[in-house]
Every structure is written in C-alpha cells, then in structure tokens.
Amino acid sequence: MIFRNETAGTVILDLIRIIQSNKDYLSEVDGKIGDGDHGINMNKGFTITKEKLGGREFSMSEGFQVLGETLMEEIGGSMGPLYGVFFETLSQSSAGIEKIDEKVFGDMLQNAANAVQEIGDAHVGDKTLMDTLLPALDAYNAACAEGKRFTEALDDMQLAAADGWRSTEDMVARIGRAGRLGERSRGVLDAGATSCYLILDSMARSVKEMLRQE
Secondary structure, three states: OOEEHHHOOHHHHHHHHHHHHOHHHHHHHHHHHOOOOHHHHHHHHHHHHHHHHOOOOOOHHHHHHHHHHHHHHHOOOOHHHHHHHHHHHHHHHHOOOOEEOHHHHHHHHHHHHHHHHHHHOOOOOOOOOHHHHHHHHHHHHHHHHOOOOHHHHHHHHHHHHHHHHHHHHHOOOOOOHHHHHHHHHOOOOOHHHHHHHHHHHHHHHHHHHHHHHO
C-alpha cells in the first residue's frame, strides 16, 4: 500500500483545518496549568502556512517544509521550535521519495520524534507531547513488525496516541512552566500532548483516505 508524495499536500491542509477548529480548546487546556496561548499560537502558525501555500499544488514534503519553517519563525516559546523541527524532519525524511509506503512513513515519524526529543529532552511520563508521540510511534512500529497493513498500523498509532494523550491527565509535570506547579499539575491534560494527538490523528486519517483512493 502506498500513496504519492506529489499529491499528498492534503495532509497539510487537513492539519491546518484541525488546528484552526480546535484553537479555543487548545488554549482552554493550556490555560489550566500554562499561559493559555497554545491554541492562539498554533492557530497563528498554521494559518500563516495556509496563506503561504495559497491555492497552488504542492507535495506533502513541500507542505511540511513550509509548515515547519513557519512554526519556527512565527511561534514563540518552546512549542514553535519543537513542532517546527518535527515537521521539518518529516519533510526532509520524505523529500525526493515519490511513493510513500508504511516503512517510509515509519522512518519519517521515527526521525521526527528523534529530532524533537533531541532538542526538548523530554521522555514519557514528563507530561509533554512526547507522552502522545512516543507511544504512538511504538505502536506503529510494532504493527509494521507484525506484518500489519499500512492502514492497520495507522489504526494502532491513533489508538496509542489517544491513550498517551489521556494518560497525561494523571501525571505530575516534570519540565517546563507546568513543572513548577508540582502536584497542582495533576488532573489536567497537557496542552502539547493534546495538540500532538490532534496532529497524529489527523495525519493518520488523511493518509488512510489516500490509501483507499490508490
């Protein structure tokens, strides 16, 4: 099962729509133990990306590159660099590859997760976006190793991403602004884990739709 990089710019357009439609929710979640601006900042970066891409045709790799660069340049705080390097690495890992199969997609995710972890130094249990990203990646890789179809591996990724995201509610934040709150950070979902879940879920749904069309 494959989809074509050249015609997969819809992955980025779908991401833009999901962030725009959840901007208030993301800020609401962030406001409980953070600055309350996560949705505002994410919406700003994704909306500017939409304007840059305009109505022209673009590949998935090109779209990820524009999105990554825009988040790096337009979003303050820690999330801009983290998501910026995430999307830039997705772009770099797929650039020049015409047909994207489950192995290429898995390599893209693995490289992107490694890049985020390298600059953020967060691990599972720290109450960050890594609590969504790493379990989702592990589930995807395990599904591929078991010989599951591309769509089934994406299903497993979505389920693990959802579980990882929800797990942050019972965690005590260890790093970042929320890390200073100690036990007061328990009982609230992490905003980064929330946006990461929305992103991974959207990507999986977009890719599955393209695989069905091939």
